[in-house]
Amino acid sequence: MRDVSIIGIGQTVVGEHWDKSLRELGYYALASAMKDAKLERIDALYVGNAHSGALSNQENVGAMIADFAGLRGVEALKIEAAGASAAAAMRMGYIAVAGGLCDFVACVGVEKMTDQQPSTQEMALAMAGDGDYEAMQGLTTVSLNALLMRRYMHEHGYGKGDFAHFAVNAHANAVNNPFAMYRMNISPKQFAEAKPLSDPISMFDSSPVADGAACVILAPSALAKEFTDRPVRVRASAVATDTIGLHDRRDLLALDAAAWSAQKAYASAGIGPDDIDLFELHDGFTIMSALSLEAAGFAARGRGVGLALDGEIRLGGRIPITTMGGMKARGNPAGASGLYQIVEAALQLRGEAGANQVANARLAMTQNIGGSGATVITSILEGETWK
Amino acid sequence: MEVARFWRTNKQRYQLVGEECPHCQAKIFPPRDVCPSCEKEAKVPYVFSGKGEVFSFSTLHQAPAGFERYAPYTVALVKLSEGPMVTAQLTDVDAGDVKIGMPVEMVTRVLREDGERGMLVYGYKFRPSN
Numbered sequence: 422m423r424d425v426s427i428i429g430i431g432q433t434v435v436g437e438h439w440d441k442s443l444r445e446l447g448y449y450a451l452a453s454a455m456k457d458a459k460l461e462r463i464d465a466l467y468v469g470n471a472h473s474g475a476l477s478n479q480e481n482v483g484a485m486i487a488d489f490a491g492l493r494g495v496e497a498l499k500i501e502a503a504g505a506s507a508a509a510a511m512r513m514g515y516i517a518v519a520g521g522l523c524d525f526v527a528c529v530g531v532e533k534m535t536d537q538q539p540s541t542q543e544m545a546l547a548m549a550g551d552g553d554y555e556a557m558q559g560l561t562t563v564s565l566n567a568l569l570m571r572r573y574m575h576e577h578g579y580g581k582g583d584f585a586h587f588a589v590n591a592h593a594n595a596v597n598n599p600f601a602m603y604r605m606n607i608s609p610k611q612f613a614e615a616k617p618l619s620d621p622i623s624m625f626d627s628s629p630v631a632d633g634a635a636c637v638i639l640a641p642s643a644l645a646k647e648f649t650d651r652p653v654r655v656r657a658s659a660v661a662t663d664t665i666g667l668h669d670r671r672d673l674l675a676l677d678a679a680a681w682s683a684q685k686a687y688a689s690a691g692i693g694p695d696d697i698d699l700f701e702l703h704d705g706f707t708i709m710s711a712l713s714l715e716a717a718g719f720a721a722r723g724r725g726v727g728l729a730l731d732g733e734i735r736l737g738g739r740i741p742i743t744t745m746g747g748m749k750a751r752g753n754p755a756g757a758s759g760l761y762q763i764v765e766a767a768l769q770l771r772g773e774a775g776a777n778q779v780a781n782a783r784l785a786m787t788q789n790i791g792g793s794g795a796t797v798i799t800s801i802l803e804g805e806t807w808k
Numbered sequence: 809m810e811v812a813r814f815w816r817t818n819k820q821r822y823q824l825v826g827e828e829c830p831h832c833q834a835k836i837f838p839p840r841d842v843c844p845s846c847e848k849e850a851k852v853p854y855v856f857s858g859k860g861e862v863f864s865f866s867t868l869h870q871a872p873a874g875f876e877r878y879a880p881y882t883v884a885l886v887k888l889s890e891g892p893m894v895t896a897q898l899t900d901v902d903a904g905d906v907k908i909g910m911p912v913e914m915v916t917r918v919l920r921e922d923g924e925r926g927m928l929v930y931g932y933k934f935r936p937s938n
């Protein structure tokens with residue numbers, strides 16, 4: 422296997438882009454990453470996308486974006502793993518470059534969600550769960566996460582207000598991210614008074630539906646320096662899965678697949694959670710942030726919310742998370758979010774995170790989740806700037 | 809309309825027909841043909857009692873397409889007395905009265921009306937029991 426590095430990154434502003442189509446968003450992120458890498462041709466394009474069929478009446482998105490980008494003839498495929506689609510595209514790119522099959526691969530995550538009504542969006546998002554035994558009963562992604570959050574509060578004795586710090590931190594970090602959807606601070610009081618969506622989840626526990634696209638260019642590390650002064654090495658890439666339905670979990674509050682994929686990633690990088698300088702976790706809902714911190718080894722069972730209460734998730738804390746706003750405040754274009762995480766981690770490792778720069782950041786971890794924990798993809802990235 | 813798709817799970821939705829593993833006697837719902845406990849083949853039908861208790865619950869306000877007219881409604885994870893967990897709506901109860909640990913029993917209700925001509929899909933919901 423060859424070492425793999427990120428030589429270019431690109432992203433669009435996350436938001437409600439009524440004037441931009443799926444293909445335009447995908448192309449803008451791709452073109453911006455290719456420009457960043459000063460690259461004119463790629464060997465393959467992997468497009469992560471979760472909802473183009475249900476929300477844009479469009480499949481075959483790999484070919485569509487390659488065509489629109491003028492890359493006629495190139496290998497191009499859409500990769501789908503619900504909310505983990507973008508990290509899955511990154512995983513395919515990693516396999517192709519590490520395995521020596523391709524030298525230059527673009528991994529794009531793109532999602533176009535805001536053309537549709539909320540009820541249609543909920544129906545599409547619910548396809549990430551068990552169609553016959555969750556969606557059939559009228560469950561939504563929000564309500565599945567609410568079942569997790571209610572049980573977590575019951576077992577570990579937290580109140581709803583204790584979850585505020587995940588949202589407050591995300592919004593504070595988004596203020597300084599020009600690509601974020603909601604660049605404003607929120608207070609614990611605003612969190613407490615937010616509109617309930619599916620109790621105990623309210624508007625500020627939940628990440629907003631959005632449009633957007635992000636892209637990284639992967640290359641063999643041996644060639645990376647020809648394209649950039651600041652390559653970011655992919656130290657680990659790991660995927661694990663769990664039951665598609667929440668009701669079938671071994672332990673409802675354990676997120677086994679998140680733990681397994683993190684453990685695989687740590688083992689392959691030869692490091693542990695104490696070595697990680699920042700963690701772009703899957704904060705689709707505040708409860709997912711808490712469970713992810715626990716599964717990835719940053720907090721003991723039931724202590725994920727405690728870590729946030731103690732201020733340890735902020736910039737300068739023990740393990741900064743959602744450093745550019747996360748899904749909560751940067752916005753959550755579902756099948757694109759995993760590559761926003763990777764682009765943001767790369768910005769930190771290149772020393773380009775501006776006011777949100779984590780001091781001396783060398784190792785970053787990203788974790789992208791499809792469904793309520795059914796597919797989990799963990800990446801560990803290392804900045805080569807200071808080598 | 810997906811008539812065949814609904815028909816395939818009629819036994820599950822009307823009667824909670826799951827499986828019992830012939831190797832380790834684990835009770836399985838929803839049916840999955842490979843036992844989650846011992847990973848051997850399990851295809852022996854088993855009818856659940858429909859008794860259980862609320863493990864977690866939530867009242868949702870934004871329903872997915874097909875369920876809009878029922879919102880708000882309360883959903884739950886119900887731990888069946890035979891062991892497995894089932895995801896379902898609660899019925900015949902005020903949202904404010906639902907508690908974790910509350911005993912419930914299965915009843916058959918309309919789950920949704922599909923399409924303009926209104927094919928009715930029936931299935932299990934759970935209501936408080938004594």
Ligand SMILES: [Zn+2]
Nearest residue numbers: 829832843846
């Ligand atoms: Zn068995």
